[in-house]
Amino acid sequence: MPAAPLTIERLRAEGMILLECVSGSRAYGLATADSDTDIKGVFYLPKSYYFARHSDYIAQVSNRSNDIVYYELGRYVELLLQNNPNMMELLATPAEHILYQHPLMAHFSADWFISKLCQKTFTGFASSQIKKARGLNKKIVNPMSRKKKSILEFCSVFIDGRSMPLNEWSQKTATDQRSIGLAAMAKATHMYAMYIDKTETLGFSGLYQHADATQLRLSAIPKGMTPIAYLSFNEQGYSKYCRDYKEYWEWVANRNETRYQSTIAHAKEYDAKNMMHTIRLLEMAYDIATTGKVIVERPNRDALLSIKAGQSEYNELLEQADHLSIQIATAFERSHLPDAPNEQAALSALVTVRDRLYASTD
Known part of the structure:
Protein backbone atom coordinates (compact mmCIF):
# COMPACT_ATOMS: atom_id res chain seq x y z
CA MET A 1 0.00 0.00 0.00
CA PRO A 2 1.46 3.41 -0.94
CA ALA A 3 2.33 5.71 1.93
CA ALA A 4 -0.02 8.57 2.69
CA PRO A 5 1.08 11.83 1.02
CA LEU A 6 2.90 14.37 3.11
CA THR A 7 0.75 17.45 3.64
CA ILE A 8 1.02 20.40 5.98
CA GLU A 9 -1.87 18.93 7.96
CA ARG A 10 -0.04 15.64 8.34
CA LEU A 11 3.21 17.35 9.35
CA ARG A 12 1.34 19.09 12.14
CA ALA A 13 -0.79 16.14 13.21
CA GLU A 14 2.19 13.77 13.47
CA GLY A 15 4.58 16.23 15.10
CA MET A 16 7.08 16.33 12.24
CA ILE A 17 7.58 20.10 12.33
CA LEU A 18 10.90 21.16 13.87
CA LEU A 19 10.76 24.89 13.23
CA GLU A 20 7.93 27.22 12.32
CA CYS A 21 8.40 30.97 11.86
CA VAL A 22 6.57 34.00 10.58
CA SER A 23 8.56 35.16 7.56
CA GLY A 24 8.37 37.73 4.79
CA SER A 25 7.21 41.29 5.39
CA ARG A 26 6.12 40.65 8.99
CA ALA A 27 9.55 39.30 9.93
CA TYR A 28 11.26 42.17 8.09
CA GLY A 29 9.15 44.72 9.99
CA LEU A 30 7.71 45.88 6.66
CA ALA A 31 4.13 44.66 7.00
CA THR A 32 1.29 46.98 6.06
CA ALA A 33 -2.47 46.64 6.40
CA ASP A 34 -2.77 44.52 3.26
CA SER A 35 0.22 42.24 3.96
CA ASP A 36 -0.27 38.47 4.07
CA THR A 37 1.24 36.30 6.78
CA ASP A 38 3.93 34.06 5.32
CA ILE A 39 5.14 31.00 7.21
CA LYS A 40 8.39 29.13 6.68
CA GLY A 41 9.69 26.21 8.63
CA VAL A 42 11.54 22.92 8.82
CA PHE A 43 10.21 19.35 9.08
CA TYR A 44 11.74 15.90 9.08
CA LEU A 45 10.69 12.93 7.01
CA PRO A 46 9.17 9.94 8.77
CA LYS A 47 11.70 7.16 9.23
CA SER A 48 9.89 4.98 6.67
CA TYR A 49 10.13 7.72 4.04
CA TYR A 50 13.75 8.57 4.73
CA PHE A 51 15.08 5.02 4.62
CA ALA A 52 12.63 3.05 2.47
CA ARG A 53 11.80 5.82 -0.01
CA HIS A 54 15.09 7.69 -0.21
CA SER A 55 15.00 7.79 -4.03
CA ASP A 56 11.68 9.61 -3.66
CA TYR A 57 13.06 12.23 -1.30
CA ILE A 58 10.60 15.02 -0.46
CA ALA A 59 12.49 18.29 -0.13
CA GLN A 60 9.60 20.58 0.79
CA VAL A 61 5.91 20.70 1.55
CA SER A 62 3.81 23.78 0.88
CA ASN A 63 0.27 24.99 0.47
CA ARG A 64 -1.17 25.86 -2.93
CA SER A 65 -0.32 29.57 -2.74
CA ASN A 66 3.22 28.89 -1.48
CA ASP A 67 2.88 31.34 1.39
CA ILE A 68 3.36 28.43 3.82
CA VAL A 69 6.47 26.36 3.07
CA TYR A 70 8.32 23.76 5.13
CA TYR A 71 11.75 22.44 4.12
CA GLU A 72 12.93 18.95 5.00
CA LEU A 73 15.75 19.02 7.55
CA GLY A 74 18.41 17.78 5.13
CA ARG A 75 17.34 20.29 2.46
CA TYR A 76 17.38 23.07 5.06
CA VAL A 77 20.98 22.29 6.00
CA GLU A 78 21.96 21.93 2.33
CA LEU A 79 20.58 25.39 1.53
CA LEU A 80 22.23 26.90 4.61
CA LEU A 81 25.57 25.54 3.41
CA GLN A 82 24.89 27.35 0.13
CA ASN A 83 24.13 30.56 2.11
CA ASN A 84 20.69 30.69 0.51
CA PRO A 85 19.20 34.04 1.66
CA ASN A 86 15.77 32.57 2.49
CA MET A 87 17.30 29.91 4.72
CA MET A 88 19.76 32.35 6.31
CA GLU A 89 16.82 34.58 7.18
CA LEU A 90 14.90 31.60 8.58
CA LEU A 91 17.89 30.60 10.74
CA ALA A 92 18.13 34.17 12.07
CA THR A 93 14.40 34.76 12.63
CA PRO A 94 13.84 37.13 15.59
CA ALA A 95 12.52 35.32 18.68
CA GLU A 96 9.17 37.10 18.58
CA HIS A 97 8.47 35.60 15.15
CA ILE A 98 9.34 32.01 16.06
CA LEU A 99 6.07 30.14 16.48
CA TYR A 100 7.68 26.82 17.40
CA GLN A 101 11.21 25.48 17.69
CA HIS A 102 12.05 21.88 18.60
CA PRO A 103 14.85 21.69 21.19
CA LEU A 104 17.00 19.67 18.77
CA MET A 105 17.22 22.68 16.44
CA ALA A 106 19.58 24.26 18.99
CA HIS A 107 22.25 21.90 17.62
CA PHE A 108 22.64 24.19 14.59
CA SER A 109 24.71 27.30 15.19
CA ALA A 110 24.35 30.37 12.99
CA ASP A 111 28.11 30.91 13.29
CA TRP A 112 28.73 27.78 11.18
CA PHE A 113 26.90 29.21 8.19
CA ILE A 114 27.60 32.94 7.99
CA SER A 115 30.42 33.33 5.48
CA LYS A 116 31.74 35.39 2.61
CA LEU A 117 29.64 33.26 0.29
CA CYS A 118 26.74 35.51 1.37
CA GLN A 119 28.13 38.24 -0.87
CA LYS A 120 27.42 36.12 -3.93
CA THR A 121 24.05 34.75 -2.84
CA PHE A 122 22.48 37.91 -1.42
CA THR A 123 23.62 40.13 -4.28
CA GLY A 124 22.57 37.37 -6.69
CA PHE A 125 19.06 37.34 -5.25
CA ALA A 126 19.02 41.14 -5.44
CA SER A 127 19.99 40.98 -9.12
CA SER A 128 17.12 38.56 -9.76
CA GLN A 129 14.72 41.08 -8.20
CA ILE A 130 16.08 43.80 -10.51
CA LYS A 131 15.51 41.51 -13.48
CA LYS A 132 11.93 40.92 -12.34
CA ALA A 133 11.36 44.65 -11.99
CA ARG A 134 12.92 45.30 -15.40
CA GLY A 135 10.81 42.53 -16.89
CA LEU A 136 7.64 44.13 -15.55
CA ASN A 137 8.83 47.50 -16.80
CA LYS A 138 9.20 46.04 -20.29
CA LYS A 139 5.76 44.41 -20.18
CA ILE A 140 4.02 47.58 -19.01
CA VAL A 141 5.75 49.85 -21.52
CA ASN A 142 5.34 47.35 -24.38
CA PRO A 143 1.99 45.59 -23.98
CA MET A 144 1.20 42.93 -26.57
CA SER A 145 -1.99 42.71 -28.55
CA ARG A 146 -4.17 39.73 -27.71
CA LYS A 147 -4.49 39.02 -31.43
CA LYS A 148 -1.45 36.98 -32.32
CA LYS A 149 0.52 37.86 -35.43
CA SER A 150 0.66 35.23 -38.14
CA LYS A 240 11.26 35.50 -30.67
CA TYR A 241 7.83 37.03 -31.15
CA CYS A 242 6.14 33.70 -30.33
CA ARG A 243 8.23 33.33 -27.16
CA ASP A 244 7.50 36.90 -26.08
CA TYR A 245 3.79 36.47 -26.82
CA LYS A 246 3.57 33.27 -24.79
CA GLU A 247 5.52 34.78 -21.88
CA TYR A 248 3.48 37.99 -21.89
CA TRP A 249 0.08 36.34 -21.81
CA GLU A 250 1.18 33.78 -19.23
CA TRP A 251 2.31 36.74 -17.13
CA VAL A 252 -1.07 38.43 -17.59
CA ALA A 253 -2.86 35.23 -16.54
CA ASN A 254 -0.69 34.63 -13.47
CA ARG A 255 0.28 38.11 -12.31
CA ASN A 256 -0.58 39.34 -8.84
CA GLU A 257 -3.33 41.76 -9.78
CA THR A 258 -3.06 43.79 -6.59
CA ARG A 259 0.66 44.38 -7.12
CA TYR A 260 0.10 45.14 -10.80
CA GLN A 261 -2.58 47.72 -10.09
CA SER A 262 -0.32 49.24 -7.43
CA THR A 263 2.41 49.56 -10.06
CA ILE A 264 -0.01 51.20 -12.48
CA ALA A 265 -1.26 53.52 -9.73
CA HIS A 266 2.17 54.93 -8.88
CA ALA A 267 2.86 55.28 -12.62
CA LYS A 268 6.58 54.52 -12.34
CA GLU A 269 6.34 51.49 -14.66
CA TYR A 270 8.35 49.09 -12.49
CA ASP A 271 7.49 46.59 -9.77
CA ALA A 272 8.13 48.66 -6.67
CA LYS A 273 7.92 45.68 -4.33
CA ASN A 274 10.68 43.88 -6.22
CA MET A 275 12.85 46.97 -6.06
CA MET A 276 12.22 47.31 -2.32
CA HIS A 277 13.44 43.74 -1.84
CA THR A 278 16.46 44.49 -4.03
CA ILE A 279 17.58 47.24 -1.68
CA ARG A 280 16.67 45.18 1.41
CA LEU A 281 18.77 42.21 0.27
CA LEU A 282 21.73 44.43 -0.54
CA GLU A 283 21.53 46.17 2.83
CA MET A 284 21.37 42.79 4.56
CA ALA A 285 24.47 41.69 2.66
CA TYR A 286 26.28 44.80 3.86
CA ASP A 287 25.19 44.04 7.45
CA ILE A 288 26.59 40.51 7.16
CA ALA A 289 29.95 41.80 5.92
CA THR A 290 30.25 44.48 8.62
CA THR A 291 28.58 42.84 11.65
CA GLY A 292 28.79 39.10 10.93
CA LYS A 293 25.05 38.82 11.57
CA VAL A 294 21.92 38.30 9.47
CA ILE A 295 19.65 41.14 10.58
CA VAL A 296 16.17 40.12 9.47
CA GLU A 297 14.11 42.97 10.91
CA ARG A 298 15.09 46.07 8.99
CA PRO A 299 15.83 49.30 10.87
CA ASN A 300 14.83 51.58 7.97
CA ARG A 301 11.16 50.60 7.58
CA ASP A 302 10.02 54.02 6.35
CA ALA A 303 12.68 54.26 3.64
CA LEU A 304 11.95 50.77 2.32
CA LEU A 305 8.19 51.28 2.36
CA SER A 306 8.59 54.53 0.44
CA ILE A 307 10.28 52.49 -2.31
CA LYS A 308 7.41 50.00 -2.22
CA ALA A 309 4.98 52.91 -2.56
CA GLY A 310 6.69 54.00 -5.78
CA GLN A 311 8.14 57.22 -4.37
CA SER A 312 11.51 56.68 -6.08
CA GLU A 313 12.53 56.88 -9.69
CA TYR A 314 13.56 53.60 -11.27
CA ASN A 315 16.98 54.80 -12.42
CA GLU A 316 17.68 56.27 -8.98
CA LEU A 317 17.04 52.86 -7.43
CA LEU A 318 19.36 51.18 -9.91
CA GLU A 319 22.06 53.70 -9.01
CA GLN A 320 21.45 53.04 -5.32
CA ALA A 321 21.74 49.29 -5.93
CA ASP A 322 25.00 49.77 -7.86
CA HIS A 323 26.42 51.94 -5.06
CA LEU A 324 25.45 49.37 -2.43
CA SER A 325 27.04 46.59 -4.48
CA ILE A 326 30.35 48.47 -4.49
CA GLN A 327 30.14 49.02 -0.72
CA ILE A 328 29.35 45.33 -0.21
CA ALA A 329 32.33 44.18 -2.28
CA THR A 330 34.68 46.40 -0.27
CA ALA A 331 33.17 45.32 3.06
CA PHE A 332 33.52 41.61 2.27
CA GLU A 333 37.14 42.11 1.18
CA ARG A 334 37.86 43.58 4.62
CA SER A 335 35.71 41.07 6.51
CA HIS A 336 37.18 38.34 8.71
CA LEU A 337 34.33 35.97 7.92
CA PRO A 338 35.29 32.50 6.68
CA ASP A 339 35.21 31.98 2.94
CA ALA A 340 32.59 29.22 3.24
CA PRO A 341 30.33 27.67 5.89
CA ASN A 342 31.60 25.00 8.29
CA GLU A 343 30.28 21.98 6.41
CA GLN A 344 31.79 19.40 8.76
CA ALA A 345 30.11 20.85 11.84
CA ALA A 346 26.77 21.25 10.08
CA LEU A 347 26.66 17.71 8.70
CA SER A 348 27.79 16.24 12.00
CA ALA A 349 24.93 18.05 13.74
CA LEU A 350 22.52 16.84 11.05
CA VAL A 351 23.47 13.22 11.71
CA THR A 352 23.10 13.71 15.47
CA VAL A 353 19.67 15.30 15.12
CA ARG A 354 18.41 12.59 12.74
CA ASP A 355 19.70 9.84 15.07
CA ARG A 356 17.82 11.32 17.99
CA LEU A 357 14.63 11.94 16.00
CA TYR A 358 14.49 8.40 14.64
CA ALA A 359 15.53 6.84 17.95
CA SER A 360 12.54 8.52 19.56
CA THR A 361 10.20 6.98 16.97
CA ASP A 362 11.48 3.38 17.33
Whole structure:
Protein backbone atom coordinates (compact mmCIF):
# COMPACT_ATOMS: atom_id res chain seq x y z
CA MET A 1 0.00 0.00 0.00
CA PRO A 2 1.46 3.41 -0.94
CA ALA A 3 2.33 5.71 1.93
CA ALA A 4 -0.02 8.57 2.69
CA PRO A 5 1.08 11.83 1.02
CA LEU A 6 2.90 14.37 3.11
CA THR A 7 0.75 17.45 3.64
CA ILE A 8 1.02 20.40 5.98
CA GLU A 9 -1.87 18.93 7.96
CA ARG A 10 -0.04 15.64 8.34
CA LEU A 11 3.21 17.35 9.35
CA ARG A 12 1.34 19.09 12.14
CA ALA A 13 -0.79 16.14 13.21
CA GLU A 14 2.19 13.77 13.47
CA GLY A 15 4.58 16.23 15.10
CA MET A 16 7.08 16.33 12.24
CA ILE A 17 7.58 20.10 12.33
CA LEU A 18 10.90 21.16 13.87
CA LEU A 19 10.76 24.89 13.23
CA GLU A 20 7.93 27.22 12.32
CA CYS A 21 8.40 30.97 11.86
CA VAL A 22 6.57 34.00 10.58
CA SER A 23 8.56 35.16 7.56
CA GLY A 24 8.37 37.73 4.79
CA SER A 25 7.21 41.29 5.39
CA ARG A 26 6.12 40.65 8.99
CA ALA A 27 9.55 39.30 9.93
CA TYR A 28 11.26 42.17 8.09
CA GLY A 29 9.15 44.72 9.99
CA LEU A 30 7.71 45.88 6.66
CA ALA A 31 4.13 44.66 7.00
CA THR A 32 1.29 46.98 6.06
CA ALA A 33 -2.47 46.64 6.40
CA ASP A 34 -2.77 44.52 3.26
CA SER A 35 0.22 42.24 3.96
CA ASP A 36 -0.27 38.47 4.07
CA THR A 37 1.24 36.30 6.78
CA ASP A 38 3.93 34.06 5.32
CA ILE A 39 5.14 31.00 7.21
CA LYS A 40 8.39 29.13 6.68
CA GLY A 41 9.69 26.21 8.63
CA VAL A 42 11.54 22.92 8.82
CA PHE A 43 10.21 19.35 9.08
CA TYR A 44 11.74 15.90 9.08
CA LEU A 45 10.69 12.93 7.01
CA PRO A 46 9.17 9.94 8.77
CA LYS A 47 11.70 7.16 9.23
CA SER A 48 9.89 4.98 6.67
CA TYR A 49 10.13 7.72 4.04
CA TYR A 50 13.75 8.57 4.73
CA PHE A 51 15.08 5.02 4.62
CA ALA A 52 12.63 3.05 2.47
CA ARG A 53 11.80 5.82 -0.01
CA HIS A 54 15.09 7.69 -0.21
CA SER A 55 15.00 7.79 -4.03
CA ASP A 56 11.68 9.61 -3.66
CA TYR A 57 13.06 12.23 -1.30
CA ILE A 58 10.60 15.02 -0.46
CA ALA A 59 12.49 18.29 -0.13
CA GLN A 60 9.60 20.58 0.79
CA VAL A 61 5.91 20.70 1.55
CA SER A 62 3.81 23.78 0.88
CA ASN A 63 0.27 24.99 0.47
CA ARG A 64 -1.17 25.86 -2.93
CA SER A 65 -0.32 29.57 -2.74
CA ASN A 66 3.22 28.89 -1.48
CA ASP A 67 2.88 31.34 1.39
CA ILE A 68 3.36 28.43 3.82
CA VAL A 69 6.47 26.36 3.07
CA TYR A 70 8.32 23.76 5.13
CA TYR A 71 11.75 22.44 4.12
CA GLU A 72 12.93 18.95 5.00
CA LEU A 73 15.75 19.02 7.55
CA GLY A 74 18.41 17.78 5.13
CA ARG A 75 17.34 20.29 2.46
CA TYR A 76 17.38 23.07 5.06
CA VAL A 77 20.98 22.29 6.00
CA GLU A 78 21.96 21.93 2.33
CA LEU A 79 20.58 25.39 1.53
CA LEU A 80 22.23 26.90 4.61
CA LEU A 81 25.57 25.54 3.41
CA GLN A 82 24.89 27.35 0.13
CA ASN A 83 24.13 30.56 2.11
CA ASN A 84 20.69 30.69 0.51
CA PRO A 85 19.20 34.04 1.66
CA ASN A 86 15.77 32.57 2.49
CA MET A 87 17.30 29.91 4.72
CA MET A 88 19.76 32.35 6.31
CA GLU A 89 16.82 34.58 7.18
CA LEU A 90 14.90 31.60 8.58
CA LEU A 91 17.89 30.60 10.74
CA ALA A 92 18.13 34.17 12.07
CA THR A 93 14.40 34.76 12.63
CA PRO A 94 13.84 37.13 15.59
CA ALA A 95 12.52 35.32 18.68
CA GLU A 96 9.17 37.10 18.58
CA HIS A 97 8.47 35.60 15.15
CA ILE A 98 9.34 32.01 16.06
CA LEU A 99 6.07 30.14 16.48
CA TYR A 100 7.68 26.82 17.40
CA GLN A 101 11.21 25.48 17.69
CA HIS A 102 12.05 21.88 18.60
CA PRO A 103 14.85 21.69 21.19
CA LEU A 104 17.00 19.67 18.77
CA MET A 105 17.22 22.68 16.44
CA ALA A 106 19.58 24.26 18.99
CA HIS A 107 22.25 21.90 17.62
CA PHE A 108 22.64 24.19 14.59
CA SER A 109 24.71 27.30 15.19
CA ALA A 110 24.35 30.37 12.99
CA ASP A 111 28.11 30.91 13.29
CA TRP A 112 28.73 27.78 11.18
CA PHE A 113 26.90 29.21 8.19
CA ILE A 114 27.60 32.94 7.99
CA SER A 115 30.42 33.33 5.48
CA LYS A 116 31.74 35.39 2.61
CA LEU A 117 29.64 33.26 0.29
CA CYS A 118 26.74 35.51 1.37
CA GLN A 119 28.13 38.24 -0.87
CA LYS A 120 27.42 36.12 -3.93
CA THR A 121 24.05 34.75 -2.84
CA PHE A 122 22.48 37.91 -1.42
CA THR A 123 23.62 40.13 -4.28
CA GLY A 124 22.57 37.37 -6.69
CA PHE A 125 19.06 37.34 -5.25
CA ALA A 126 19.02 41.14 -5.44
CA SER A 127 19.99 40.98 -9.12
CA SER A 128 17.12 38.56 -9.76
CA GLN A 129 14.72 41.08 -8.20
CA ILE A 130 16.08 43.80 -10.51
CA LYS A 131 15.51 41.51 -13.48
CA LYS A 132 11.93 40.92 -12.34
CA ALA A 133 11.36 44.65 -11.99
CA ARG A 134 12.92 45.30 -15.40
CA GLY A 135 10.81 42.53 -16.89
CA LEU A 136 7.64 44.13 -15.55
CA ASN A 137 8.83 47.50 -16.80
CA LYS A 138 9.20 46.04 -20.29
CA LYS A 139 5.76 44.41 -20.18
CA ILE A 140 4.02 47.58 -19.01
CA VAL A 141 5.75 49.85 -21.52
CA ASN A 142 5.34 47.35 -24.38
CA PRO A 143 1.99 45.59 -23.98
CA MET A 144 1.20 42.93 -26.57
CA SER A 145 -1.99 42.71 -28.55
CA ARG A 146 -4.17 39.73 -27.71
CA LYS A 147 -4.49 39.02 -31.43
CA LYS A 148 -1.45 36.98 -32.32
CA LYS A 149 0.52 37.86 -35.43
CA SER A 150 0.66 35.23 -38.14
CA ILE A 151 3.76 33.81 -39.74
CA LEU A 152 2.96 35.84 -42.88
CA GLU A 153 3.72 39.09 -41.05
CA PHE A 154 7.36 38.01 -40.86
CA CYS A 155 7.70 37.42 -44.59
CA SER A 156 8.86 39.80 -47.33
CA VAL A 157 8.54 39.51 -51.10
CA PHE A 158 11.40 40.48 -53.45
CA ILE A 159 10.06 41.43 -56.90
CA ASP A 160 11.12 43.83 -59.65
CA GLY A 161 14.25 44.87 -57.75
CA ARG A 162 12.51 45.88 -54.53
CA SER A 163 10.99 44.29 -51.44
CA MET A 164 7.69 44.72 -49.65
CA PRO A 165 5.82 42.98 -46.81
CA LEU A 166 4.12 39.81 -48.02
CA ASN A 167 0.70 40.90 -46.78
CA GLU A 168 1.00 44.18 -48.68
CA TRP A 169 2.01 42.33 -51.84
CA SER A 170 -0.86 39.86 -51.41
CA GLN A 171 -3.40 42.67 -51.14
CA LYS A 172 -2.04 44.52 -54.16
CA THR A 173 -2.03 41.40 -56.32
CA ALA A 174 -5.19 39.85 -54.84
CA THR A 175 -3.23 36.66 -54.21
CA ASP A 176 -4.44 34.15 -51.64
CA GLN A 177 -1.71 32.33 -49.76
CA ARG A 178 -3.28 29.00 -50.70
CA SER A 179 -2.41 29.57 -54.36
CA ILE A 180 1.30 30.08 -53.63
CA GLY A 181 3.90 27.37 -53.96
CA LEU A 182 7.32 27.69 -52.33
CA ALA A 183 10.58 25.99 -53.21
CA ALA A 184 13.67 26.23 -51.02
CA MET A 185 16.64 27.97 -52.59
CA ALA A 186 19.99 26.18 -52.38
CA LYS A 187 22.60 27.88 -50.13
CA ALA A 188 20.12 30.60 -49.12
CA THR A 189 18.74 30.31 -45.57
CA HIS A 190 15.04 31.10 -45.27
CA MET A 191 14.85 32.26 -48.88
CA TYR A 192 12.28 30.70 -51.23
CA ALA A 193 11.28 30.90 -54.84
CA MET A 194 7.57 31.78 -55.18
CA TYR A 195 5.22 30.29 -57.74
CA ILE A 196 1.56 31.17 -58.32
CA ASP A 197 -1.28 28.89 -59.37
CA LYS A 198 -4.46 30.98 -59.21
CA THR A 199 -6.35 28.13 -60.86
CA GLU A 200 -5.44 25.96 -57.84
CA THR A 201 -5.05 22.96 -60.13
CA LEU A 202 -1.37 22.22 -59.44
CA GLY A 203 -1.95 21.19 -55.83
CA PHE A 204 0.30 23.80 -54.23
CA SER A 205 0.46 23.54 -50.44
CA GLY A 206 0.07 27.25 -49.76
CA LEU A 207 2.29 29.11 -47.30
CA TYR A 208 1.09 27.49 -44.07
CA GLN A 209 -1.20 24.77 -42.83
CA HIS A 210 -2.99 26.65 -40.03
CA ALA A 211 -3.00 30.08 -38.42
CA ASP A 212 -0.58 29.09 -35.61
CA ALA A 213 1.96 27.48 -37.94
CA THR A 214 5.61 28.03 -37.05
CA GLN A 215 7.07 26.91 -40.37
CA LEU A 216 6.36 27.71 -44.01
CA ARG A 217 5.22 24.87 -46.28
CA LEU A 218 7.01 23.76 -49.42
CA SER A 219 5.25 22.60 -52.57
CA ALA A 220 6.07 20.27 -55.42
CA ILE A 221 6.80 22.65 -58.30
CA PRO A 222 6.35 21.44 -61.91
CA LYS A 223 9.62 21.27 -63.81
CA GLY A 224 10.30 24.33 -65.96
CA MET A 225 7.90 26.61 -64.09
CA THR A 226 9.26 30.15 -63.60
CA PRO A 227 9.13 31.84 -60.17
CA ILE A 228 7.24 35.12 -60.11
CA ALA A 229 9.10 36.46 -57.06
CA TYR A 230 11.24 35.45 -54.08
CA LEU A 231 10.20 35.28 -50.45
CA SER A 232 12.29 35.87 -47.32
CA PHE A 233 11.13 34.53 -43.94
CA ASN A 234 12.45 36.18 -40.76
CA GLU A 235 12.31 32.93 -38.79
CA GLN A 236 14.41 34.24 -35.88
CA GLY A 237 12.17 37.29 -35.48
CA TYR A 238 9.03 35.15 -35.61
CA SER A 239 10.40 32.66 -33.06
CA LYS A 240 11.26 35.50 -30.67
CA TYR A 241 7.83 37.03 -31.15
CA CYS A 242 6.14 33.70 -30.33
CA ARG A 243 8.23 33.33 -27.16
CA ASP A 244 7.50 36.90 -26.08
CA TYR A 245 3.79 36.47 -26.82
CA LYS A 246 3.57 33.27 -24.79
CA GLU A 247 5.52 34.78 -21.88
CA TYR A 248 3.48 37.99 -21.89
CA TRP A 249 0.08 36.34 -21.81
CA GLU A 250 1.18 33.78 -19.23
CA TRP A 251 2.31 36.74 -17.13
CA VAL A 252 -1.07 38.43 -17.59
CA ALA A 253 -2.86 35.23 -16.54
CA ASN A 254 -0.69 34.63 -13.47
CA ARG A 255 0.28 38.11 -12.31
CA ASN A 256 -0.58 39.34 -8.84
CA GLU A 257 -3.33 41.76 -9.78
CA THR A 258 -3.06 43.79 -6.59
CA ARG A 259 0.66 44.38 -7.12
CA TYR A 260 0.10 45.14 -10.80
CA GLN A 261 -2.58 47.72 -10.09
CA SER A 262 -0.32 49.24 -7.43
CA THR A 263 2.41 49.56 -10.06
CA ILE A 264 -0.01 51.20 -12.48
CA ALA A 265 -1.26 53.52 -9.73
CA HIS A 266 2.17 54.93 -8.88
CA ALA A 267 2.86 55.28 -12.62
CA LYS A 268 6.58 54.52 -12.34
CA GLU A 269 6.34 51.49 -14.66
CA TYR A 270 8.35 49.09 -12.49
CA ASP A 271 7.49 46.59 -9.77
CA ALA A 272 8.13 48.66 -6.67
CA LYS A 273 7.92 45.68 -4.33
CA ASN A 274 10.68 43.88 -6.22
CA MET A 275 12.85 46.97 -6.06
CA MET A 276 12.22 47.31 -2.32
CA HIS A 277 13.44 43.74 -1.84
CA THR A 278 16.46 44.49 -4.03
CA ILE A 279 17.58 47.24 -1.68
CA ARG A 280 16.67 45.18 1.41
CA LEU A 281 18.77 42.21 0.27
CA LEU A 282 21.73 44.43 -0.54
CA GLU A 283 21.53 46.17 2.83
CA MET A 284 21.37 42.79 4.56
CA ALA A 285 24.47 41.69 2.66
CA TYR A 286 26.28 44.80 3.86
CA ASP A 287 25.19 44.04 7.45
CA ILE A 288 26.59 40.51 7.16
CA ALA A 289 29.95 41.80 5.92
CA THR A 290 30.25 44.48 8.62
CA THR A 291 28.58 42.84 11.65
CA GLY A 292 28.79 39.10 10.93
CA LYS A 293 25.05 38.82 11.57
CA VAL A 294 21.92 38.30 9.47
CA ILE A 295 19.65 41.14 10.58
CA VAL A 296 16.17 40.12 9.47
CA GLU A 297 14.11 42.97 10.91
CA ARG A 298 15.09 46.07 8.99
CA PRO A 299 15.83 49.30 10.87
CA ASN A 300 14.83 51.58 7.97
CA ARG A 301 11.16 50.60 7.58
CA ASP A 302 10.02 54.02 6.35
CA ALA A 303 12.68 54.26 3.64
CA LEU A 304 11.95 50.77 2.32
CA LEU A 305 8.19 51.28 2.36
CA SER A 306 8.59 54.53 0.44
CA ILE A 307 10.28 52.49 -2.31
CA LYS A 308 7.41 50.00 -2.22
CA ALA A 309 4.98 52.91 -2.56
CA GLY A 310 6.69 54.00 -5.78
CA GLN A 311 8.14 57.22 -4.37
CA SER A 312 11.51 56.68 -6.08
CA GLU A 313 12.53 56.88 -9.69
CA TYR A 314 13.56 53.60 -11.27
CA ASN A 315 16.98 54.80 -12.42
CA GLU A 316 17.68 56.27 -8.98
CA LEU A 317 17.04 52.86 -7.43
CA LEU A 318 19.36 51.18 -9.91
CA GLU A 319 22.06 53.70 -9.01
CA GLN A 320 21.45 53.04 -5.32
CA ALA A 321 21.74 49.29 -5.93
CA ASP A 322 25.00 49.77 -7.86
CA HIS A 323 26.42 51.94 -5.06
CA LEU A 324 25.45 49.37 -2.43
CA SER A 325 27.04 46.59 -4.48
CA ILE A 326 30.35 48.47 -4.49
CA GLN A 327 30.14 49.02 -0.72
CA ILE A 328 29.35 45.33 -0.21
CA ALA A 329 32.33 44.18 -2.28
CA THR A 330 34.68 46.40 -0.27
CA ALA A 331 33.17 45.32 3.06
CA PHE A 332 33.52 41.61 2.27
CA GLU A 333 37.14 42.11 1.18
CA ARG A 334 37.86 43.58 4.62
CA SER A 335 35.71 41.07 6.51
CA HIS A 336 37.18 38.34 8.71
CA LEU A 337 34.33 35.97 7.92
CA PRO A 338 35.29 32.50 6.68
CA ASP A 339 35.21 31.98 2.94
CA ALA A 340 32.59 29.22 3.24
CA PRO A 341 30.33 27.67 5.89
CA ASN A 342 31.60 25.00 8.29
CA GLU A 343 30.28 21.98 6.41
CA GLN A 344 31.79 19.40 8.76
CA ALA A 345 30.11 20.85 11.84
CA ALA A 346 26.77 21.25 10.08
CA LEU A 347 26.66 17.71 8.70
CA SER A 348 27.79 16.24 12.00
CA ALA A 349 24.93 18.05 13.74
CA LEU A 350 22.52 16.84 11.05
CA VAL A 351 23.47 13.22 11.71
CA THR A 352 23.10 13.71 15.47
CA VAL A 353 19.67 15.30 15.12
CA ARG A 354 18.41 12.59 12.74
CA ASP A 355 19.70 9.84 15.07
CA ARG A 356 17.82 11.32 17.99
CA LEU A 357 14.63 11.94 16.00
CA TYR A 358 14.49 8.40 14.64
CA ALA A 359 15.53 6.84 17.95
CA SER A 360 12.54 8.52 19.56
CA THR A 361 10.20 6.98 16.97
CA ASP A 362 11.48 3.38 17.33
